[in-house]
Amino acid sequence: MxxxxxxxxxxxxxxxxxxxxxxxxxxxxxxxxxxxxxxxxxxxxxxxxxxxxxxxxxxxxxxxxxxxxxxxxxxxxxxxxxxxxxxxxxxxxxxxxxxxxxxxxxxxxxxxxxxxGWEAFGDKAQDMHDGYNAGWVGVFETAFANACS
Amino acid sequence: MTYDMIFTALADPRRRNILQQIATQPMSVAQLADQHNVSRPAISQHLKILTDAGLLSVTPKGTKRIYQINRDGLAPVRAYIDGFWDDALTAFQDHIINQAKD
The missing domain is CATH 3.30.530.20 (START domain)
Structure with a gap:
């Protein structure tokens, strides 16, 4: 994140x-x-x-x-x-x-x-309907955790 | 500019989905095409946009090209925004200080 x-x-x-x-x-x-x-x-x-x-x-x-x-x-x-x-x-x-x-x-x-609010990229109505939103937040949290530390 | 390219790359739901999958494990074009049930050229085009934006890197493995997450990919976005507000707030501060002098 x-x-x-x-x-x-x-x-x-x-x-x-x-x-x-x-x-x-x-x-x-x-x-x-x-x-x-x-x-x-x-x-x-x-x-x-x-x-x-x-x-x-x-x-x-x-x-x-x-x-x-x-x-x-x-x-x-x-x-x-x-x-x-x-x-x-x-x-x-x-x-x-x-x-x-x-x-x-x-x-x-x-x-x-x-x-x-960088997670807002995934905060789109369509994505939320299919339960995808949490997954996108996860991309930031896991894959990019070290990008800016 | 890189910042724009990253935002453009992330604006498409299919590309975010691809990125999420590759974050879990590096994958080839064929694997992704199978999972998404779309043509390899279509997947390749998405991968090119993600790679050009610096979000993915690619490693040749035999005849395949394996795509993986570039962990530093989003750093330019943050660096850009960091500098953006530094410039703006410094200008604001200078303006107020100059007013105080007048």
Whole structure:
């Protein structure tokens, strides 16, 4: 089983500002030249938007002006937690999950990002009906147990 | 890119099934074709996609080609995502720090 990717940083501002910047102002800081579908094609995305509500979309306007959905907001709790179903460059059915928490610290805000749900590849309705899902999780747990240790 | 190829390879239920079987024991094209009741060319095509994505490796044994799991196959996915969030969060942090300076 692949462990989640967990990242922690501290930023020198209160959680309210950190959360608002992360969500409403994502376009001002997101590395559109590196982390975008446009970047995968050697270009720079024009814009990145996060609709600030549960059920909202995360949208890249790519270098040709086309809107591409990266995922959706599954929890929008100002100014403490954000959860996303994440499927950049993939179909929504192949989403993995991202959680970002914002906690006050002595020097500002601790931001923790967790990206998990690799077993979701097997979490498909059709497979679950024939009892196959557990087997796919088993592939990760047994065959790839050492891949990232 | 490798990351894309891995996701594409895993998106197909038949290929996940093949991968699961090979995880249990290394197998040849003929063995897999028999078990899945599909043609050898069809199985070969699935095996090629899984092998190109780095999820399987192949060893010649006489006239047969035996496919086995490549245990490091999913490491690029995790490394990619690791770097992806490093880049994004560093940019976020820099932005906040620069705002604080202004």
């Amino acid at each position: 692949l462990p989640p990717v967990i990242k922690t940083i501290t930023v020198p501002c209160p959680p309210q500002h950190a959360f608002d910047t992360f969500t409403n102002d994502i376009d001002t800081w997101w590395p559109k030249d590196k982390n975008s579908v446009s970047a995968m094609n050697g270009a720079v995305a024009q814009r990145v938007v996060m609709e600030p509500k549960t059920g909202g979309a995360i949208i890249e306007t790519d270098h040709t002006g086309t809107d591409l959905i990266w995922g959706s907001v599954t929890e929008f709790s100002p100014h403490s937690k954000l959860a996303l179903a994440w499927h950049i460059n993939l179909e929504p059915k192949d989403a993995t999950f991202v959680e970002v928490t914002f906690e006050p610290s002595s020097t500002g805000t601790t931001v923790t990002l967790k990206h998990y």
